[in-house]
Amino acid sequence: MTDSRETEVNELIKSNNYTALAAFCRSYENLNELMTNFLSFQGNEIKKLTLQVISKNFRFNANEMPNEIIPIIYSFLFEVIPQNYNSLQATLAAEIAESQSLFVLYNYPNNYPNIFNTIFEFNPVIIAEFLVSFGRETSVLSPLRLELFSNLKGSLRQSGILNSILEYTCQLLESDIQTALRILVELTPWCDLDFINNQDVLRLLQHGIETKPTTANALTVFNNIIKRSINDSNISDLIFNFANIENLTQILQTFNDSEQIQNAVAILISNVGLITYDASFYEFSLQLLTISEFCAVTVSPFICFYISQQSAESFDFEAAFQLGFEHLVTFFNSDITPALYLKSKKYAIAFSNICVTTVECQMRSGAFTNLEEFIFSPIGETDPTEAPAIIGALTFFGKQLLSKGYIYNKYLDMFIQKTKSILTIEQPYSPQQIISFCTFAELSYTGADKFRQADTMQMLSLFVNIMQQSQLDTESLSFFMSLFTDFTSYHSGRLKSEASELIEDLIGSWNPECISVGTGLLMAEMNSEQRFAEYLSNFESAISQSQSGTPEFNNIILCTLTFMKMKTNKNTDNSPYIPFLEGLQQYVIGDDHLTSVYIEAATALLTTDIFDFVTTFIPNVVGPRGLRSLISSLLKYFKSQIIDNDEWLNNYEQAIFNSLCACLDVDRIKKEKNIFIDTAFDEFAETFKLNRSKLTEEFQSAVFEYIRNIYLQIMDRPKIFTSVTMMFKDFAKNYPEQIYEILQICPVSFTLASELDQDASGLFQLFKRTQKFFQSLNSLNPEKVHEILNNVSNLGLQPESIESFLLDPDEKMSTEDARKNYIDMRKVISSLGI
DSSP: OOHHHHHHHHHHHHSSOHHHHHHHHHOHHHHHHHHHTGGGOSSHHHHHHHHHHHHHHHHHHGGGSOTTHHHHHHHIIIIIHHHTGGGSOGGGHHHHHHHHHHHHHHHTTTTOTTHHHHHTTSOHHHHHHHHHHHHHHHHOOOHHHHHHHHHHHHHHHHHTHHHHHHHHHHHHHHHOHHHHHHHHHHHTTTSOSTTTTSHHHHHHHHHHHTSHHHHHHHHHHHHHHHHHTTTSTTHHHHHHHHSOHHHHHHHHHHTTTOHHHHHHHHHHHHHHHHHHOOHHHHHHHHHHTTTOHHHHHHHHHHHHHHHHTOOTTTOOHHHHHHHHHHHHHHHHHSOOOHHHHHHTHHHHHHHHHHHHHHHHHHHHHTOOSOHHHHHHTTTOOOOTTTOHHHHHHHHHHHHHHHTTOGGGGGGHHHHHHHHGGGGGOOSSOOHHHHHHHHHHHHHHHHTGGGOOHHHHHHHHHHHHHHHHHSOOOHHHHHHHHHHHHHHHHHTTTTOOOOOHHHHHHHHTTOOHHHHHHHHHHHHHSSSOHHHHHHHHHHHHHHHHTSOTTSHHHHHHHHHHHHHHHTOOOTTSOOGGGHHHHHHHHHHHTTOHHHHHHHHHHHHHHOSSOHHHHHHHHGGGOOSHHHHHHHHHHHHHHHHHSOOOOHHHHHHHHHHHHHHHHHHHHHHHHHTOOOHHHHHHHHHHHHHHHHHGGGSOHHHHHHHHHHHHHHGGGOTTOHHHHHHHHHHHHHHTTTSHHHHHHHGGGHHHHGGGOTTOOTTOTTHHHHHHHHHHHHHHHHHHOHHHHHHHHHGGGGGTOOHHHHHHHHHOTTOOOOHHHHHHHHHHHHHHHHHHTO
């Protein structure tokens, strides 16, 4: 590979052109070229890409790989790399180990039965890194891998290789306990525990707990062993020996400066608590709430679950609510900026969930009818000067409660009336007052229809004053502005704004967030058209006086497009602005961020020529951010207009589908989990549903085959997974047999998604979508659905309870129901060690 070729590939890696990068990485000829020239590459990024492409191909496309490429990859990974390992930078160790372990996973024993003999001849560093990665890969459960893993693990046991791995690792406990524990952390979720459960090994593991560098991993190993032993008669002894509250308390006191150890204790306590439902673990978990954000987020699902299983006769729900609320007040009483609030929201959610759970339990049991008395009586006054943190806690909790279901919506006005005193705060504003106002704004945006005009103007005035008088850092300002934008967008055309001076300052700030808010205020005025044209002229002048290609110039373009996309009044003639907009196109090509804002500006201004714009511009949409903007903007258009051009519609859907596939391909290679891709996929599913009747059968079939192939690969991405489930529901009548085949393991499949924990934000929606999906399928073929659900007994679950949960149309599922079903199924899967 020439230097110019290497430079070309490096530029491609750095670019936002996902379409071109995906096409490059799909070529096995290019992969061969990368492996051949690997050692001569100057940069690390191109080496990393080579290894990432190998891993991605085995992980997602193993069955499609040509036979002739396999020996080449083997030679590269198990001959070239080990021989030159010391010359490679240590930063590539993880990528090397991952690609080697995935090769073994998909090629042992059929293609390379003696590959482990080769591996055990490598130097100890390579062996250790390989075993850590191999253990991790074989512990990541998914329906796609169940049969493969079952066969692989059977072969490992039959050949004695598994024993060799465990013997090697257990011997390593004596000479290098840190490395040995790293391996055991990954192996113990599935390996035979006989080697681990002998007294000599347990003694060494116990020693690992007592030594600070190894404590966290040793606790994790014991956590895995306990989860695997749920159904064993000695589970109580295991918990007493290795999850003893007295011992864990001592560990926390001894290593109180180690966040990693604290986190490991929290995970262990949460899991043991969910196994035993023991009150002592509940009490201990309450102590962990204040140690760190991670600990609080980890133990709060167990705390909520424990509370949900109690009765009013034996449990003090009011005390539990008070505890959660006090922690929430403490959170809001710290010197927290809007930026830190945004980053630590999970911390607040952990406390708020405790409050919400107690309210849900009381409401469902009918234990009380006066929610206002239960919530507000123990809280006292909400004076914004003396106790702004109480207002912050109340508004945050209120928003969380209102999100749990329609039955709570009637309490919105109560929360607003109890906390609206925050609108009376005066300068100087304390951090607690500012963040409490932010949470009040979030709550009010949820239910803005409850506001009177006077309250709206008070909010506007306070938004303005805080922004002008408070020295917010850049990230805090961005978050504050996003709230302000939501506010002004909602009230567009209804505000009699007299903030001309403020608008001038905001739009002239050359800050996109400020411009967005300023333009929102401008659009809220009754007569904004003339002033819009004047401001646009100022932007045009700034562009002509700046040098293109510089960061300053790009910021001017971004600010200009931000200004133009906020022109929400579609009832005016926007044609005078179109030539200027078209002239900006040359500056955004190749920049994903600028492309996305350009699309939003174009679709905001165009009313009749949107089809021509999309047709000509879509080849320039090569990154996830721009793609998401295009799909999102067109989705709004599709919802409001009848599209009578079927040929254009098919071309558009095909183009964005191809781009979406390319973005997902690159995202898997880089393992970034780009949120714009998830959102784009979700909104593509919606556009597909809206336009499906006009799309060709050939295209629909291609989409079905694609989502059928990726369905079991994207379970750790709830947004995409639920979107695909929704699309399957629409496809059910056309492809019933294929759907039933895919769903053989669906009742438990989402419990296998390693990153979908019991408190994930997408869990409730995922369960509801799955529930509706199965009810739809049941109406088509109840016998087949019953057969599928009955198969869950093979995994130790109760078919009747799963069937009742998924098929009963009268079932009213709460967040706790979703969490309970998840926990029950997850415990069984963990204990099986599959």
